[in-house]
Amino acid sequence: MPDDSRRVIVDIKGVAKHYGDGEARVDALRNLDLTVHAGEVVALLGPSGSGKTTLLNIIGCIIDPSEGQVSLDGEMVYDNRWLRGDLRRLRLDKVGFIFQAHNLLPFLNATDNVALVLQLAGKSAAQAQARAQELLDYLEVGHRARAMPALLSGGEAQRVAIARALANSPRIILADEPTAALDSKRAGIVMDLLRKLASEQDACIIAVTHDEKILDRFDRLFHLRDGRLENDDGDKP
Numbered sequence: 001m002p003d004d005s006r007r008v009i010v011d012i013k014g015v016a017k018h019y020g021d022g023e024a025r026v027d028a029l030r031n032l033d034l035t036v037h038a039g040e041v042v043a044l045l046g047p048s049g050s051g052k053t054t055l056l057n058i059i060g061c062i063i064d065p066s067e068g069q070v071s072l073d074g075e076m077v078y079d080n081r082w083l084r085g086d087l088r089r090l091r092l093d094k095v096g097f098i099f100q101a102h103n104l105l106p107f108l109n110a111t112d113n114v115a116l117v118l119q120l121a122g123k124s125a126a127q128a129q130a131r132a133q134e135l136l137d138y139l140e141v142g143h144r145a146r147a148m149p150a151l152l153s154g155g156e157a158q159r160v161a162i163a164r165a166l167a168n169s170p171r172i173i174l175a176d177e178p179t180a181a182l183d184s185k186r187a188g189i190v191m192d193l194l195r196k197l198a199s200e201q202d203a204c205i206i207a208v209t210h211d212e213k214i215l216d217r218f219d220r221l222f223h224l225r226d227g228r229l230e231n232d233d234g235d236k237p
């Protein structure tokens with residue numbers, strides 16, 4: 001069970017997402033409620049088409065809900081319409097993304113891949129480089145700071161991708177199949193690292209996964225089917 005004394009970071013109420021109208025309408029999410037606290041690492045589980053990625057993209061302010069409310073880090077950002085005009089800035093301020101494929105830019109070294117996000121947020125080149133090096137050192141991959149992505153191992157590339165996700169100190173980290181490309185040992189290392197980050201950064205981590213070997217690393221498991229949460233409390237069985 002979550003520690004309800006901790007700050008609520010993600011709070012979703014009555015969120016729905018549909019595509020099309022009439023007989024052609026498809027309901028990707030249906031009247032969904034979800035609350036995640038600081039320090040929590042939670043998983044979204046379910047078959048393909050159950051709404052997991054749709055929910056992740058709504059939390060990440062990438063797609064519009066059809067209705068409902070979305071509050072991120074204490075700020076109501078969607079109430080049947082976006083309450084901020086600049087969604088790009090909202091994502092930079094509040095959300096970090098980690099993907100199955102690390103998606104590092106192949107023409108930038110590890111440091112520059114992380115620093116780019118900081119420069120987009122308005123940091124100077126010197127500030128961005130210093131913060132990037134700090135994060136790479138924190139994630140124990142600082143010795144690979146000048147390596148190009150093609151020369152990084154899978155585990156090293158994923159750590160650089162995590163550093164990039166942490167660049168602007170987001171309180172919300174969204175991970176889409178973050179360990180699918182890793183073997184069991186490296187998957188466990190990545191999940192232990194994410195748990196450490198959630199605790200030390202007072203952030204929450206929400207991951208879509210089909211990877212059964214890492215389920216014991218999550219605080220709560222949320223099962224989706226046909227756009228609905230099958231277990232609203234998210235307790236692990």
